[in-house]
Amino acid sequence: VHTQNHGLEYDGCNFFRQRLVLSTLSGKRVRIKNIRSKEDDPGLRDFEASFIRLLDKVTNGSRIEINQTGTVLFYQPGLLYGGAVEHDCNPQRSIGYYLEALLMLAPFMKTALKATLRGVTNDPIDPTVDLLKTTALPLMKKFGIDGAGFDLKVVKRGMAPGGGGEVLVTCPVRRTIKPVQLRDPGKIKRIRGVAYSVRVSPQMANRIVDSARSVLNQFLPDIYIYTDHMKGANSGKSPGFGLTLVAETLNGCFLSAEMSSTPQGQGDPVLPEDLGRNCAKLLLEEIYRGGCVDSSNQSLALLLMTLGQQDVSKVLLGPLSPYTIEFLRHIRDFFQIMFKIEVQKPLEDERKGGDKVLMTCVGVGYSNINKTLK
C-alpha cells in the first residue's frame, strides 16, 4: 500500500553498534550480511546478541530477524521508549561497549532513561565506565543534555573476565540538540584520575598513582589521582586494577587515557608501576593528538552535531580514528550529512602536539519524535 524507504545493507560485523544506533535514530532499516561467514565459528557472538537484546529493551516495536546461522541480521527500528531498564551485559565485552551506544540513544527516548547495566565494568578493550563518566558526560552537557537526572554511577566494579559490576545510567530526554562551537580546547589546567583496584592489595592503587604522577609532574603541579578500592560485594568476580586519567582544560574540554591490568589468566601480568607510567604516557599521547574531544568520544560528538538543529556546528578534533572515519561514512549513509574536514597544522614555533582536524557540519534539524507532547 505504501512505499517505504528501502533501507541499507552492510557487510560484516565490524561497526555493528554504529549501524544499529544510526538505524534506530534515523528510522531506516538495515541489513547486515556476511557476519563472520568465513570463520570457523560463524555468526553473531554472544555479546552482539546481548547488545541487540539491550536495544530491544529500550525500543518499542523493533523487528529483528537473524537467520539460522546468525550471519545475516535484519533490523527494523522501532521507537525509543526508555524508562527503567535492567540488562545483564555479556561479559565478553565490557559495559563500555554497550554504554557507548546507549549514551547515543539516551537523549532521544520517550521517557527519561534509567538503565542498570551489569557485567564487566573495566577491561582493556573497550572504554571503561570511568572514562565515559569523566569524558562523555561533560561532552554531552555541551550539547544541552544536562540537568539533575543526568548521571552515571558505578555501583559495583567488576573486572574482566568475571564481571559482576553494576552501573546506573540516568539521562533526561531532550527534544532538540543545541549546535556547538568547540574550536579552542584551551590549556590544560588540571589532571584528575582514578586508580582502582579490586580483589588485590589496596596498595596497588597507591603504586599506580606514584608512578603516574612521576611522569605527569613534569608538566603540571595540579594532579590528583583518587584511589578507589572496592571491597566485598562491590568488588565483582575477578581481580584487577587500572587507572583512568583525565586532563581538564580551561574551556571545559576533557582528554583522557586509561589502562587496565590484563584480565586474569589472559596474557602476562603487568606491574602497577608500569601501568601507571604507560597510562600517563597514553595521556600525553592523547594530549599530543589534542582537540576538544578525546579520541574515544569523537563519534559521539559528531553524532550530536549531526542531530543538531539546522545550524553550523564546529568541533576541533585530534586525528580521526578509523572508527570515527567509518562513523562519518555511516552518518552520510543514514542522514546524508557530510562534514567539512579541515586540517589545522600546528605553527612552527607552537608546541601543541600534532595536526588537528576541524569538523564542520550543518545539523539535520533532528527533533525527538519519541517524546510525548502534553
Next chain:
Amino acid sequence: MDGKVKKQQKRHQQKHSGPKAEKKKLKKQEGSNEEDERKRNPKAFAVQSAVRMAKTFHRAQDIKAKKHHIPLVDRTPLEPPPVVIVVVGPPKVGKSTLIRCLIKNFTRQKLGDICGPVTIVSGKKRRLTFIECNNDINTMIDLAKVADLVLMLIDASFGFEMETFEFLNICQVHGFPRIMGVLTHLDAFKNNKTQRKTKKNLKHRFWTEVYQGAKLFYLSGMVYGEYQTQEVKNLGRFISVMKFRPLVWQTSHPYVLADRMEDLTDPEKVRTDPKCDRTVSLYGYLRGTYLKNKGQVHIPGVGDFQVSDVNCLPDPCPLPDVQKKRGLNEKERLLYAPMAGVGGVVYDKDAVYIDLPASHVKQQEEEVRPTTELVQSLIDTHATLDAKMAASKVSLFSGSATLDSTDEEGLHEQRVWDPKIQRERRKVVFTEEKEDDDNSGSSDEDDDSEEVEESGGEEEQEVDENPDEDALSTFLKEARSQCNEKERGGAPPVKKQKLEEEIAEVPVFADSDDELEKRDSGHCSEEEEEEDEEDKNMSNIYISSISFGFFFSGIYIFTLSTGALCWKEGLQQKASEAFLRQQQAAPNLRKMVYGSVVAADDSEEEEEEELGGLFRVSRPQKSKKTQANALDCSHFKADLSHNWDLEEMLNSIRDCFVTGKWEEGQDAATLLKEDEELYGDFEDLETGQVHKSHSGRQDEGEVEDEEVQKNKRLEKKRRLKERFDSEYDDGEATYFDDLKEEMQKQAELNRAEFEDMDDETRVQYEGYRPGMYVRIEVPSVPCEFVSNFDPHYPVILGGLGSSEGNVGYLQMRLKKHRWHDRILKTRDPLILSLGWRRFQTIPLYHIEDHNGRHRLLKYTPQHMHCGASIWGPITPQGTGFLAVQSVTGTKTNFRIAATGVVLDLDKSVTIVKKLKLVGYPYKIFKNTCFIKGMFNTVLEVAKFEGASIRTVSGVRGQIKKALSTPAGAYRATFEDRLLMSDIVFLRSWYPVVVPQLYNPVTSLLLPVGQKDSWAGMRTVGQLKHDLGIRNKPNTDSLYKPVVRTQRRFNPLHIPKELQKALPFKSKPKQQQSRGKTPRDLQRPGVIREPHERKVIALLQALSTINNYKKKKAHTVQHSKHKEFLQQKTKQEEAKSKRQKELRKKLYRAMDQKDQKRSRSSLKGAPQES
C-alpha cells in the same frame, strides 16, 4: 516662501550679570533639578498605594513580555525563492483575471491560459510565483501548505461561499500564511448604499476570521474585461512590500512547487509496456530548508518516492544584478511559466515541446565539459583495457605511485556516472565517447563482465600503489591514465548492472578519480596477491594513510595480517615513505573519508581469485574481509612511534598546559601591558609625578612598521569599544537579549561558513539551498502520473525528515469542527491531511480518564476535544492536521470534519473499552457464593483470581478460586449474603486494536477532469445505504410496553410464643370482621302511619326554627363578649401603665433617699438614726 519674506528675528540675549543671571547661576550650582524636586516635594513622589504600584508594574511588564517572541535563528537564504502567491476563490469569481492583471502590471506581458505556477520578477529583491487554486479540496489542501501569501477572492455580489471558509480553516491548521482578501464583482451593485453596507459587513466577517484589521481589497469594476489599472497597481504594491512570517512546517522541510515536468523513461520501454513505471524529472525553486540528495520526498496525490538525483540549474528567472538604480528595466522583468507555455516548454496532450532556452543548453554544457586534466589523462591513454590487462602481470610492481593526483574536480563526472541518468545522455557527454563505448561494449559481451572489469582494474591499481622508490615519472602519467580509464570505462557498467539488481545501495559520493579511492579499491584486491610481500607493505601503507599520518595506528589490521614477519623488513624506509604520503594526504582528508567506498558493495564472488577462469581460490580471512568482521571497538590505539621518554617529545606538547607559553593575545604579561597602554598615561596627584606609557618611548628609538602600529591601534580601539559595550549593556541585558544575541551570532556563522565555497562542494555539505532552481529526478512513478498529467493541478515535492517515511501509530488530539453538522463515529474511515500527506485512515476516538486510561469512545464529543489514534505516517509531534470525510465533489455543507494536533507517536496503542462479564450465583452459603456463567474454563478464572466483583444491588466481593465443575465456575466471597436472584458482574477493560489502514489519496493519478473524484474506503453506513442493507435491530433494544405483574405478599406470621409475650396493643388482632349479618338477624324497616308522619314533620320544623334562634343568639352573645374583652384589655393596660408610673415614682424616691443616706454616711456620723 514664508521664510524669505519673514524678517530676521532678534536673537535671544543671555544675561551675564544682574539678579537674573545670579539666580540662574545659583540654580546651576545647586545641581540636578529632579533631585531638588524630590526633596522639595517628597509627597508627590511617595508611594501612594503599594497595590496600585504593583499593578502598574505588572501591567508594564506584561505589555513588555507580550511583545517577545521566542527568538529563532534567522535561516532565510540570501537570495530567497520566489514568494508563492495562491489565488483562491470559488469558481467564476475572477481568479484568472486577477492573475493576468497582476502579471501584466509587473511584466507588461499578457498571458492567455493560466496553468501551473507563473514566476515573475517583481522588483529588485523580490520574485513572485502565482498559482491558481481551483475548487477541488485536494488542491486547496496542498496549496495551503506551500503558500506564503493567499489572495482570497470573494464575490461581493454573492457574499462568502463555503470554500472561502474551508480554505481559511485549512490555512489555520497548516500554519497561517499571510491572507489578503479581494472583493470582486462590486459593480453588480445598483445602489451605492447597499454596496457600502455589504462591504462593511463582509469586511467585519473577514476580520473575525483572519485577524482584526486584515487587509481587504476592493476591485470596483471591470474595464474591457480587466480590473482597473490603478487598483491592480495598488494591490501589486502591497504584495511587493509584504513581509512574511516563518511557518514551522515550511521552515523545517524542503519543498518544491514543480513548474515543469519531464518524463525521462526510455521511449522504447514505454512502447513495449505502456504501463511501466516512469522516471520523471521535476523542476522548480527549492523552498523551505536544505534539501539533501537521495532523500525521501512525498508528492501529495501520488505517494512517497526516493529521489535518485538532484541537480542545481541556473535560475530561469534570476533577480537583476545589483545596481544602484531605482526600478527594473524591461529586460529584467522576466516571466517564467513553462506549464503555461512561457519560458520554453509547452505541454501538449501527448508530447512536450521544448524550445531550448539558454538555461537548458547551459546545463548540458556543464555536464559535457570535462576538466582539462581529465581530458589530458584520457588522451594519454594509448592502449586498450584488454591490452593493459594482459600486460598487467609484467608491470605489476614496477609502476610508480600515483597517489598524489590532486585534481579537485569530479562532481561533473560523478553526475555523468550516475546510472540513473539515461545511457543516451551519457553518450553525448564525452568527447572520448568512442573509446568509452568500445570498452563498455566489449565488456558487455563478456559473460561476467563485472568480474573481468573489476579484477582488471584492480590489477592496474596494484601498479599505482606500488611504493617502489624507483618511480619513473614517465610511468606516472600512464599509470594515472590507466586508472582514470578504469574509472571511466570500467566502473559505470558495473554500477549499472548492480543497480538493476538492487536499487538501494550505498550512494557513491565524492570524486571517483581520486587517489584515495584508488587506494581503497586497491586495498580490496590485496588478498589476491597474498604471496607477494610487497603487497603487504602496500596494505600497511594504505592503512597508515587512512589513519591520517600515524604509521602504526591501524594496528588491528597488522595483527590480523598473516603471521609472516617479513613486513618488518625495511620498516624505517616505509616509515619515511608513510611520512611523505601523510604530507600529501593531509589536505585530502575529506576524500579519504568520503572517497567512494566501492569495496563496500562488492559481492563475495568478485573477491575470490580466479585461476585459469575455472577454479576459484577460496581463502579464509583476508584483510578486507577481516576488516569487515574485525573487532568493533572505538578505542584509538596509541601511536607507538612516539617515545614519551624523550625530552623533545615532551617539549612538543609543553604549550598545551597552563604552565606552558601562552599565545600573544592571552599571555598574562601582554594583557597587563595592554591594560597599561589603555590607561597608560596617568599623573600621580599626590606626588605630581607623571607616568608615561612605554609605547611613547618606543617610537623615539626605532621607527616601527606603520602597519603594525595601525593594527595595534585598531585592536586597542576594538577592545575599548567592547569593554564599553559590555559595561553599558550590563544594566539592561536580560535573558531575552542574551538569547537573541546568541541566535544572531549563530545566524552569522551559518551565513559565513560556506559563503566562499563553490556551489558544488557547498551542496554536498549543506544540501541544496532554498532559492536554488533544482531538477529532481524521481524514479518509479506510476505511469498515470505522466499519462494523466494536468498542469492545472499543482505538483508539490515535499521533503521528508528522517523516519518520516515510516508508518506507526499516531495519537492525536482532535475536535470535531463546530461547523460540521454531524459527530464522527469510531472506525469510520476519514481522510486526513497531515504533514505533506493526504490519506485515508480509520481513527479510534478515545478520552483520557483521571487515572490516565484511554477509554474508547463510540462517537466524538459534540463540543470537546478527544483523543484519536490512527495508523499513519510518522509525523513530528505538534503538527496540525485536518480531517474530511470525503474529497469527492462539493457538498452543500461544511466539508472539514475535524481538526487537531499530533501528540504522540508509538508502535503500539493503549486504548481500552469497558467489558462487563456477567455471572449468576448457583449456590449461596453465608457470604460465600458459587458463581457460574462468567467464564468458560478454569484457566480463565485463574487469570482473574483476586479480581473484585459486584452485584447489581451494590454488594462487593472478590473472586477466590476456580471450581472444577462446572467449567468456568468459581468461588467468590462478598461483604453480604447474596440472593439467588442477584446478578454478579466483573468490570474489566479490554484492549482495542487500531485498524492498520493507511491509504494515500492518489488524486493526481486520476484521469484529467476526474481528479476531484477520488473515492476511498466507504463507511459502514454508506455501504449499507449503497447496498440497500438494513440491519435487524436487536430485539432487546426495542421499546415494548412495560408489563408489571401484581406482586403478592404472604401474610405476616408471628409465632405463638411471641404473640403471647407481646403487649395487648401490639398483639395481632384476632377479631375478624364479622362479614354480612345473616338474613334472620337483620332487622326489618319501620313504616309509619300518615298521622305519625305529620307529627314528625311538624316537630322537625319546630326544632329547625329553634335551632336557628339559638344560633342567632349565640352569635350576638359572642360579639358582645368580644367587645367586653377588648374593653377589659384596654382597662388593664391603663391600669398597668398607671401602676408603672407609680412604681417609678416610688423607686425614684427610694433611690434618692438611699443616695442621701450614703452621702451623709460618707460625710460623717449618721444623723437620722
